[in-house]
Each structure stands twice: as structure tokens, then as C-alpha cells.
Amino acid sequence: MCGIVGYVGKANATDILLEGLEKLEYRGYDSGGIAVSGRDGVVVEKAKGRLTALREKLDRDGRPDGTVGIGHTRWATHGEPSDANAHPHRSGRVTVVHNGIIENYLSLRQRLIQKGYEFSTETDTEVVAQYLDYYYQKNHDPLTSIIKVLHRVEGAYALGILFKDHPDTLYAVRKDAPLIVGKGKEGNNLIASDATALLKHTRDVYYLENNEIAVLTADSIGFFNVDGDPVEKEESRIDWDESAAEKGGYEHFMLKEMYEQPKTIRDTLNPRIKDGNVVIEELGMTDEEIRNVGRIHIVACGSAYHTGVTGKYVFEGMCRIPVEVDLASEFRYRDPILGEKDLVIVISQSGETADSLEALRITKAAGIMTLGIVNVVGSSIAREADKVMYTWAGPEIAVATTKAYSAQLIALYLLAIRFGQALGTVDAKATASMISELKRLPDQIELLLNNKEKIQNFANHYLAAQHIFFIGRGIDYAIAMEGSLKLKEISYIHSEAYAAGELKHGTISLIEEGTLVNAIVTQDALFAKTVSNMVEVKSRGAFVMAVTNEGNTEIENTADLVIYIPQTNRFFTDSLAIIPLQLFAYYVSVGRGCDVDKPRNLAKSVTVE
Numbered sequence: 001m002c003g004i005v006g007y008v009g010k011a012n013a014t015d016i017l018l019e020g021l022e023k024l025e026y027r028g029y030d031s032g033g034i035a036v037s038g039r040d041g042v043v044v045e046k047a048k049g050r051l052t053a054l055r056e057k058l059d060r061d062g063r064p065d066g067t068v069g070i071g072h073t074r075w076a077t078h079g080e081p082s083d084a085n086a087h088p089h090r091s092g093r094v095t096v097v098h099n100g101i102i103e104n105y106l107s108l109r110q111r112l113i114q115k116g117y118e119f120s121t122e123t124d125t126e127v128v129a130q131y132l133d134y135y136y137q138k139n140h141d142p143l144t145s146i147i148k149v150l151h152r153v154e155g156a157y158a159l160g161i162l163f164k165d166h167p168d169t170l171y172a173v174r175k176d177a178p179l180i181v182g183k184g185k186e187g188n189n190l191i192a193s194d195a196t197a198l199l200k201h202t203r204d205v206y207y208l209e210n211n212e213i214a215v216l217t218a219d220s221i222g223f224f225n226v227d228g229d230p231v232e233k234e235e236s237r238i239d240w241d242e243s244a245a246e247k248g249g250y251e252h253f254m255l256k257e258m259y260e261q262p263k264t265i266r267d268t269l270n271p272r273i274k275d276g277n278v279v280i281e282e283l284g285m286t287d288e289e290i291r292n293v294g295r296i297h298i299v300a301c302g303s304a305y306h307t308g309v310t311g312k313y314v315f316e317g318m319c320r321i322p323v324e325v326d327l328a329s330e331f332r333y334r335d336p337i338l339g340e341k342d343l344v345i346v347i348s349q350s351g352e353t354a355d356s357l358e359a360l361r362i363t364k365a366a367g368i369m370t371l372g373i374v375n376v377v378g379s380s381i382a383r384e385a386d387k388v389m390y391t392w393a394g395p396e397i398a399v400a401t402t403k404a405y406s407a408q409l410i411a412l413y414l415l416a417i418r419f420g421q422a423l424g425t426v427d428a429k430a431t432a433s434m435i436s437e438l439k440r441l442p443d444q445i446e447l448l449l450n451n452k453e454k455i456q457n458f459a460n461h462y463l464a465a466q467h468i469f470f471i472g473r474g475i476d477y478a479i480a481m482e483g484s485l486k487l488k489e490i491s492y493i494h495s496e497a498y499a500a501g502e503l504k505h506g507t508i509s510l511i512e513e514g515t516l517v518n519a520i521v522t523q524d525a526l527f528a529k530t531v532s533n534m535v536e537v538k539s540r541g542a543f544v545m546a547v548t549n550e551g552n553t554e555i556e557n558t559a560d561l562v563i564y565i566p567q568t569n570r571f572f573t574d575s576l577a578i579i580p581l582q583l584f585a586y587y588v589s590v591g592r593g594c595d596v597d598k599p600r601n602l603a604k605s606v607t608v609e
């Protein structure tokens with residue numbers, strides 16, 4: 001989604017803004033722009049398309065000269081991608097970049113038109129610029145003008161603002177959209193919607209709370225609340241460095257991140273294994289409190305939702321506690337029935353997904369305990385959940401998640417073991433055995449990654465496929481859902497995941513000669529059932545690739561191609577079976593010449609509903 005970077009300091013702002021925007025490219029965008037305050041006033045340059053289009057424009061028009069500026073990558077919501085709709089937007093003496101959505105922009109626009117303002121874009125953001133200008137003309141004070149506008153606008157926003165009459169100052173404010181203030185070295189301060197854009201300059205940051213206003217000059221950073229009173233804020237330190245957000249010799253971030261999965265799993269697992277036991281300090285619940293939990297609800301979007309589906313099978317199977325899994329976008333509007341003793345787990349890599357965040361808030365407002373499983377430290381979900389369990393995956397740059405997905409699974413397995421212990425369904429022997437299986441996962445994943453050629457060759461036969469199906473039962477169904485999403489989002493090949501038993505209730509009519517069906521068959525108890533479904537599609541012409549456990553060689557009688565995964569505990573097979581499916585999606589995408597890391601229309605962090 002949209003990205004913001006802002007700079008105030010002693011260096012050339014244009015260079016710093018462009019570099020910062022490049023770091024935000026991964027979030028998905030369709031136009032870019034900058035505004036630089038300098039000798040010539042505030043100069044705005046923007047262009048539809050990739051940042052190369054903006055760079056070319058700057059080469060033609062000349063680079064704005066100045067040491068203060070704001071930059072933006074836009075992912076269109078209100079109004080098509082175009083030069084005019086690209087940010088920054090200017091009105092009178094004010095220039096603005098904005099992430100999020102101003103929900104009441106139509107009525108604000110109407111009021112401004114009555115006051116004589118004219119609009120030149122279709123965006124919701126323009127009303128912010130116009131209203132800031134309107135108030136600034138009355139009171140000539142930036143802070144007062146910003147506060148007045150905050151009282152007018154509804155919705156989600158992160159704003160970077162320049163006032164022409166205050167050329168050495170950068171203003172920023174946020175509500176329900178992320179914005180970080182970076183304290184740079186030697187008089188170079190920054191703002192950004194995402195830490196990756198700051199890392200080259202600093203790791204010392206401040207997280208803005210809702211409706212806090214930051215006022216930055218080269219040598220000072222001040223914070224104010226909506227009453228205009230100064231606010232003291234604590235500095236935080238981001239502990240991953242810039243190289244974590246670099247490709248490091250890999251062709252794509254996605255490939256690099258797939259290869260980081262063993263490390264991610266170790267980093268998420270090891271701190272929570274102490275003296276041979278699972279210790280989740282951040283959960284802060286006694287056995288009795290766990291026994292008191294009525295029902296678990298897991299709420300998330302996309303791949304995080306898929307880990308939730310796996311989580312349901314794991315929790316119910318291991319702990320015999322009822323679990324409901326919901327898409328956050330559905331949960332928030334279906335008036336969910338929550339018991340006062342329930343626990344709601346919200347899973348999110350970014351910690352900023354609008355629907356997941358809202359689901360969390362609804363739950364909290366109902367007085368129900370919330371636990372966030374989150375990757376981005378200091379993100380909104382991490383800060384607002386009652387308890388937070390971090391997945392230590394580091395920055396994930398490819399839009400299609402891989403390593404954060406794997407880390408989320410580990411967090412869920414650990415929680416399930418802890419719950420199982422308290423509920424008496426997991427004894428010391430089972431704990432020891434599961435810990436030893438979990439510890440083996442990183443090496444087993446490495447093995448699967450290192451045998452990538454087989455998948456690569458296979459993928460090359462399916463570059464022109466029209467439809468590909470994924471089937472499985474139980475946890476294998478959850479894996480099929482994720483395998484299918486990975487493929488369709490980065491290769492643009494239509495793909496469906498089906499619970500294998502559902503096939504004959506409709507889907508099987510889509511199977512024709514040569515259709516690829518990927519069957520996931522890791523659950524021994526369901527092996528024969530899924531094999532029957534494989535036979536059904538094969539007899540209708542399908543080509544079947546099976547992903548199954550080592551030793552299940554009898555599947556070769558049915559499948560056309562078999563990928564074996566190492567033996568592990570039945571609850572943990574998702575962590576291994578997903579690897580060949582990630583590789584398959586990746587190589588199909590590469591073979592089709594798609595933009596693997598930045599698939600069309602997608603954004604990394606979905607901060608609008």
C-alpha cells in the first residue's frame with residue numbers, strides 16, 4: 001500500500017527521499033512523487049508508474065534543490081493511478097502526502113467547494129491539503145491548523161506535511177495508519193511509514209500514537225497531542241539492520257526469504273524453549289487461567305488466516321479445546337458471539353492490516369482477552385493487543401509471505417503445546433518429543449530447499465496452465481489453501497484449493513485432460529481417503545503431483561509425481577509440506593516472467609479495508 005518518507009536535515013532531500021521510496025517499493029504502488037522545500041519554495045514532482053518514471057521526470061525537469069522534503073508511493077484507492085492523483089498534493093501554502101483513507105472526504109469536499117476551493121484531483125487526500133490551507137490562512141500557525149483538521153477528518157491517515165512559510169520544518173501525524181519518526185545522526189531527522197525506509201540513516205525511532213503530531217527540524221524533534229500540549233515520548237531501537245532488507249545475492253526477495261525460513265524458525269522457537277520445556281513468558285497465563293479459557297478464536301487475513309486454519313486443527317487435535325477461525329474482514333461485521341472467558345488470537349505479519357486491527361479493537365471493546373501474533377515490532381496490533389507474541393522473522397519484503405508464514409506456524413505450535421500442558425492433553429513425554437521434532441524442522445526445511453531443481457523442472461511444464469488445483473484433508477487442506485494462494489498471487493494462474501472430500505460436490509467438473517492437481521497427503525489417518533480422491537481426478541485426466549511423508553511409497557501407484565517431505569509430528573507437517581509449494585509458485589512465476597516480489601495490484605500491508 002502507499003508509502004511515506006520525509007526528511008529534514010543537511011543533505012540533499014531529493015536523493016534521500018528517492019532512496020527511501022525505493023525501499024518502500026515492495027509495499028506495492030502505482031505512482032510516486034516528492035515535494036522539496038528549498039530556495040524555489042516547495043517544488044512538487046510526481047509521476048504515474050514505477051519510480052523510474054519519476055526519476056526520468058526529474059532528469060528532464062531538473063532535481064529540486066533543498067534539504068527538507070516529503071515523498072510518497074501511492075496505491076490508488078480514490079481515483080485512478082495518474083500524475084494528477086499522485087501525491088504530494090498542494091493547496092496554497094501547504095503540501096501533503098497521505099496514507100490511508102479519509103472516510104468523510106465527500107462532505108468535506110462539498111464544504112470546501114462552498115468556501116470557493118476548487119479540486120483538481122479525484123483523491124480523498126486533496127481535502128486534507130485544502131482544509132490545512134483554509135485554517136492556515138486564518139491563524140498562520142501550522143500546529144493549530146493541523147489540530148483543527150484532525151477534528152474534521154474521519155478515517156485512517158498518516159500525513160507528512162510541509163508549510164511553505166516554515167521551510168525548515170517537517171510536520172507529521174497519524175491515526176490508524178503507521179508512521180515512525182527516525183532520529184538520525186548529526187541533524188538529519190526522518191519520518192517513514194515503514195522502518196525499512198529509515199534503516200540507512202538510523203535505528204533510533206519514535207512510534208507515533210494516534211493523533212500525536214511530530215514537528216521535526218534538523219536539530220529537534222517535538223511531539224504534541226490534539227490539545228497542542230507537548231508530549232514526552234520514549235525512544236525505541238530497531239534491532240535489525242539494513243542488510244536484512246537487501247536481496248543479498250538472491251534473484252528475488254521471495255527466494256531469499258524462503259531460504260531464511262530455517263533461521264526464522266530457530267529465532268522464533270529457541271527463545272521459547274527453556275530447560276527442555278516450552279516457556280512463553282509473554283503469554284503471562286497460569287495453568288489455571290489457561291484452563292479457564294472457554295473458546296479460542298483465531299482471526300486474520302490471507303496467508304495469516306491459513307496459519308489460523310492450521311492452528312485450529314492443531315489446537316483442537318492436541319488440546320481438545322474448541323477453536324473458531326475467521327477472516328478478519330468477516331469477523332468484524334458478523335457481530336461474533338464471544339464468551340467472556342474466550343481468547344481471541346489475531347495473527348498478522350505487518351501488525352497493520354486494517355481488518356485484523358479492527359477485529360482486535362472490537363474484541364477489546366467487548367472486554368475479551370486478545371493475543372497478537374505479530375512480526376513487526378511496535379506495529380499497531382502489537383501495541384494494542386493485551387498480549388503479544390512476536391514472530392522473529394525480521395523484515396519481509398516480498399509481497400507474498402513465506403518466512404513470516406512459517407514463523408506464525410511455530411508460534412501457534414508452541415501455544416498449542418503450552419495449552420495442551422495446562423489442559424492435561426500433552427504430558428512431559430509428548431512435550432519432549434514435540435520439542436525435538438520442532439528443533440529438527442529448520443534442517444529438514446534446508447533439505448527441501450536444497451532439492452529445489454526437481455520442483456523447478458516440474459514448474460517449467462506448467463507455465464501455460466489455465467487452472468491448477470490443490471487438494472487435501474485436515475491440516476493438508478490448510479496447506480493446500482496456502483499453496484494455492486502462493487501460486488495465484490505471484491503467477492496469475494487461476495488456482496483453487498479444495499477440501500479433498502468436497503471435490504465431487506462440484507469442482508470435479510473442472511478437471512479435464514492434463515489439469516494439474518497438487519494433492520497434499522501428510523496425515524496418515526486420512527491417507528487412504530485422499531488417495532481415493534486422487535484416483536477420482538486421475539481417472540478424469542488430471543496429472544497428479546503428491547506431497548507426502550517419506551516412506552509413503554505406495555502413493556507412487558497413483559500420483560504421477562511425488563515430493564517426499566521428512567517425517568515429523570503429524571501436527572507440524574504444514575511447516576515442511578509448504579516448502580515445495582512455495583518453490584513451485586516461485587518457479588512458475590519466474591518462468592512466466594512475472595514480477596515475483598511485487599505482483600500486480602497487490603500491496604504488502606493492507607491498511608485499508
Ligand code: F6R
Pocket residue numbers: 301302303304305347348349350351352353356399400401485486489604605606
Ligand atoms: C499472501 C500474503 C497476504 C497476507 C495478508 C495479511 O502471501 O502475504 O495474504 O498474509 O495480507 O497480512 P498481515 O499478515 O500483514 O496481516
